[in-house]
Amino acid sequence: MSVAAENKTYFNFINGRWVKAESGGMEQSLNPADTRDIVGLVQKSSIEDVDRAVEAAKQAKKAWRKLSGAERGQFLYKAADIMEQRLDEIAECATREMGKTLPEAKGETARGIAILRYYAGEGMRKTGDVIPSTDTSAFMYTDRVPLGVVGVISPWNFPVAIPIWKMAPALIYGNTVVIKPATETAVTCLKVISCFEEAGIPSGVVNAVTGPGSSAGQRLAEHPDVNGITFTGSNQTGKIIGRTAFERGAKYQLEMGGKNPVIVADDADLDIAVEAVISGAFRSTGQKCTATSRVIVLTGVYDRFKEKLLQQTKEITIGDSLKEDVWMGPIANKQQLDNCLSYIDKGKQEGADLIFGGERLADGKYEKGYYIRPAIFDNVTSGMTIAQEEIFGPVIALIKADTLEEALKTANDVKFGLSASIFTQNIGRMLSFIDEIEAGLIRVNAESAGVELQAPFGGVKQSSSHSREQGEAAKEFFTAVKTVFVKP
Ligand SMILES: NC(=O)C1=CN([C@@H]2O[C@H](COP(=O)(O)OP(=O)(O)OC[C@H]3O[C@@H](n4cnc5c(N)ncnc54)[C@H](O)[C@@H]3O)[C@@H](O)[C@H]2O)C=CC1
Numbered sequence: 248m249s250v251a252a253e254n255k256t257y258f259n260f261i262n263g264r265w266v267k268a269e270s271g272g273m274e275q276s277l278n279p280a281d282t283r284d285i286v287g288l289v290q291k292s293s294i295e296d297v298d299r300a301v302e303a304a305k306q307a308k309k310a311w312r313k314l315s316g317a318e319r320g321q322f323l324y325k326a327a328d329i330m331e332q333r334l335d336e337i338a339e340c341a342t343r344e345m346g347k348t349l350p351e352a353k354g355e356t357a358r359g360i361a362i363l364r365y366y367a368g369e370g371m372r373k374t375g376d377v378i379p380s381t382d383t384s385a386f387m388y389t390d391r392v393p394l395g396v397v398g399v400i401s402p403w404n405f406p407v408a409i410p411i412w413k414m415a416p417a418l419i420y421g422n423t424v425v426i427k428p429a430t431e432t433a434v435t436c437l438k439v440i441s442c443f444e445e446a447g448i449p450s451g452v453v454n455a456v457t458g459p460g461s462s463a464g465q466r467l468a469e470h471p472d473v474n475g476i477t478f479t480g481s482n483q484t485g486k487i488i489g490r491t492a493f494e495r496g497a498k499y500q501l502e503m504g505g506k507n508p509v510i511v512a513d514d515a516d517l518d519i520a521v522e523a524v525i526s527g528a529f530r531s532t533g534q535k536c537t538a539t540s541r542v543i544v545l546t547g548v549y550d551r552f553k554e555k556l557l558q559q560t561k562e563i564t565i566g567d568s569l570k571e572d573v574w575m576g577p578i579a580n581k582q583q584l585d586n587c588l589s590y591i592d593k594g595k596q597e598g599a600d601l602i603f604g605g606e607r608l609a610d611g612k613y614e615k616g617y618y619i620r621p622a623i624f625d626n627v628t629s630g631m632t633i634a635q636e637e638i639f640g641p642v643i644a645l646i647k648a649d650t651l652e653e654a655l656k657t658a659n660d661v662k663f664g665l666s667a668s669i670f671t672q673n674i675g676r677m678l679s680f681i682d683e684i685e686a687g688l689i690r691v692n693a694e695s696a697g698v699e700l701q702a703p704f705g706g707v708k709q710s711s712s713h714s715r716e717q718g719e720a721a722k723e724f725f726t727a728v729k730t731v732f733v734k735p
Pocket residue numbers: 400401402403404427428429430458459460461462463464465466468479480481482484485487488502503504505535536583586637638639
C-alpha cells in the first residue's frame with residue numbers, strides 16, 4: 248500500500264460554501280487496513296458550526312419547498328449522474344475509510360445512485376388523497392408537506408448508501424438537510440455532498456458538518472430549528488437522540504442494532520445455507536445491522552452444516568480491502584476491534600467453544616491494521632452474552648435446536664428484531680417462520696443482510712423506533728399530513 252504523501256483537508260459544507268470549523272480543530276480519518284494511510288483531515292465542528300448550518304437550512308427551506316417535486320427531482324437526477332461518473336473515486340474512498348472490500352464499496356455506491364434516481368422519480372408522484380366528506384358540498388383531501396429542516400446523523404458502516412437513503416427522500420419531499428456523518432467515514436460523505444454541489448443544488452438546501460457525536464451530533468438533535476432527526480447507529484446513542492427529540496417535540500426516526508438469527512431446518516439445502524450464512528455474517532467484516540450473528544441449526548443436520556461452514560470459512564482471504572484477492576477486510580476502527588475481541592473473550596469465559604478463528608492478526612502484512620480472523624462459536628446457548636448482544640464483527644454463534652418450535656423460540660429470545668432468515672424447502676415451515684418470527688425483515692432461503700431500496704426497511708422491538716426507511720415508506724417520516732376541509 249502506498250501511504251498518502253500529503254494529507255488532504257476537507258471542510259464543512261454550509262450555505263453552498265466549503266468552510267472551516269470555527270474552532271480551527273480537525274480530526275483524522277484513517278485507513279483501518281493500514282493506519283499510516285491518512286485518508287483526510289476533517290473539521291472538528293462545534294455547536295456554533297452546527298448552528299450556522301441549521302440557520303442556512305432554515306433560510307433555504309421556503310424556496311426549496313416552493314419548487315415542484317419534479318424540479319427538485321432534477322437536482323437528484325443530476326447528482327446521480329455526477330456520482331456515476333465519480334463512482335470509482337467514491338468507492339475507493341469508502342474502502343479506504345471503512346475497510347469493506349472494493350467490490351462491496353462499488354456495489355454500495357451504485358446502490359446510492361439508484362436510490363437518488365428512485366427518489367428523483369418520487370417527485371412526480373401523488374402527495375395526498377381525496378377523502379369523501381359527509382358534507383356533500385365540501386371538498387376534503389390530504390396533502391403531505393415537508394417537515395422543514397431535517398437533521399441526519401449517519402454511521403460509518405454504509406458511508407454512501409445510508410446518507411443518501413436519508414437525504415434523498417428528505418430532499419424530494421421538500422425538506423432542507425444538515426448531515427453529521429460519522430468521523431470514520433466523513434471524507435466519503437463529503438464527496439457525496441460535493442456531487443449535490445456539482446449538481447447545482449441551491450445554497451443551504453444541503454449542509455454537512457463533521458465532528459464528534461457527543462457535541463456536534465447532540466447539538467443537531469437538540470437544535471430547536473431542526474424539525475426532524477433521522478439516525479442510524481447504536482442503541483445507546485439512538486436512545487439519547489430519541490429522548491432529546493421527543494423532549495422538544497421534534498419528529499425522530501431511529502434505526503439501531505440487530506442480533507439477526509438464521510434458522511437452518513433439517514430439510515435445507517445446506518450448500519446454499521452455508522454460502523448465505525458466510526456472506527451474511529462475514530461480508531463487510533460483519534459490520535452490518537442486518538448481519539447474521541446467530542445460526543440456529545436443527546439437530547439432524549447440525550454436524551454436517553458445521554463441517555461445511557468450517558471448511559468454507561477457512562478459505563476466506565483476509566487483508567487490505569483494496570486488493571483484488573481479499574474477501575474480508577479489516578474492522579473499521581480500533582474501538583470496534585477491541586469491542587469484538589472482548590465479546591470473543593466473553594464467549595469463551597461463558598463456556599461456548601471457539602472452534603475457529605477469533606484471534607487478532609497483527610503480524611507481517613497485518614501489522615498496521617485492525618484485522619481479525621472470522622470466528623465461529625459452537626455449543627452456544629441463548630442466555631450467553633454472545634447470543635444476546637450485538638457484536639458488530641465477524642462472529643457466528645452456532646446454537647442447536649431439536650425442533651422448529653424450539654428454534655423459533657430461541658430466534659425470538661433477544662431484545663432486537665431487525666432481520667431473520669430460514670433455510671427450508673417446506674412451505675409449512677416457511678409460513679410458520681413468517682408468522683412467528685419477531686423481525687421487520689424476513690428472508691426465506693436468503694441471507695439476513697441486503698435490502699432492496701424500493702422496499703420498507705426497519706425493525707421491531709429495540710431495533711428501531713418502529714418507523715420504516717426507504718421505498719415509499721420514507722414518505723411517512725419525511726412529511727407531515729395536512730387534512731384539508733374546504734367549504735366553498
Ligand atoms: N445499526 C447500525 O447500522 C450501526 C450500529 N452500530 C453499533 O454501534 C456500536 C458503536 O458504534 P459507534 O460508531 O460508536 O455508534 P454511534 O451510534 O455512537 O454513532 C453513530 C453516529 O451517531 C453520532 N453520535 C454519537 N453520539 C451522539 C450523540 N450523543 N448525539 C448525537 N449523535 C451522536 C456519531 O458521531 C455517528 O455519526 C457498534 O459496535 C454497533 O454495535 C454502529 C454503526 C452502525
